[in-house]
Amino acid sequence: xxxxxxxxxxxxxxxxxxxxxxxxxxxxxxxxxxxxxxxxxxxxxxxxxxxxxxxxxxxxxxxxxxxxxxxxxxxxxxxxxxxxxxxxxxxxxxxxxxxxxxxxxxxxxxxxxxxxxxxxxxxxxxxxxxxxxxxxxxxxxxxxxxxxxxxxxxxx
Numbered sequence: 001x002x003x004x005x006x007x008x009x010x011x012x013x014x015x016x017x018x019x020x021x022x023x024x025x026x027x028x029x030x031x032x033x034x035x036x037x038x039x040x041x042x043x044x045x046x047x048x049x050x051x052x053x054x055x056x057x058x059x060x061x062x063x064x065x066x067x068x069x070x071x072x073x074x075x076x077x078x079x080x081x082x083x084x085x086x087x088x089x090x091x092x093x094x095x096x097x098x099x100x101x102x103x104x105x106x107x108x109x110x111x112x113x114x115x116x117x118x119x120x121x122x123x124x125x126x127x128x129x130x131x132x133x134x135x136x137x138x139x140x141x142x143x144x145x146x147x148x149x150x151x152x153x154x155x156x
Contacts, residue, residue: 004123005087006072006107014069014109021062029055068108075107082155085130087122093130093139093150100153105130 006014029051036048077088085091090104102117105127112119120127126148129139133152141148 002071002123004068004072004107004121005075007077007088007110008074010107010110011069011072011074014065014072017109018062018065018069021058021065025058026055026062029058065109072108083134085133085152085155090117090156091130092153092155094153095148095150101150103127103130 032051033048033055036045036051039045039047042048075087082089085105087105087107090102092100092102094100103126104117104119105122106119108121110119111121111124122128122131125141125143126139129141129150130152133139135152135155137152139150139152141150
């Protein structure tokens with residue numbers, strides 16, 4: 001199993017998501033199933049079937065989140081100058097068209113693709129290509145329309 005770095009905050013966020021799904025969401029779905037069962041014939045009871053489907057999807061989300069957590073290990077972010085891209089680094093890159101992007105390399109549950117700084121997973125294609133690189137190095141990533149070539153401008 002591939003292990004992924006995660007910050008303490010990301011770890012806590014995933015644990016809280018699991019807690020809410022197990023202690024709040026699942027009992028609510030179970031109550032919906034119980035209420036629908038009391039209405040009688042289950043063969044034609046759409047509310048019952050929808051609640052059972054919701055229960056299955058919720059359990060799948062719980063299992064998926066638990067698997068993310070099990071495949072993660074907590075890494076404390078280092079303070080101070082960084083000369084190499086690593087977990088927690090904020091990396092500014094420039095592509096061949098002089099288009100600048102800023103990425104922060106994060107763990108599961110912390111990714112966020114909106115905003116000025118995109119928080120990407122360390123094991124995403126771009127994250128993997130950037131890991132271990134230094135300022136001035138070039139990283140290449142296969143994308144649907146070809147190869148994206150980026151030069152590392154700065155690491156924070």
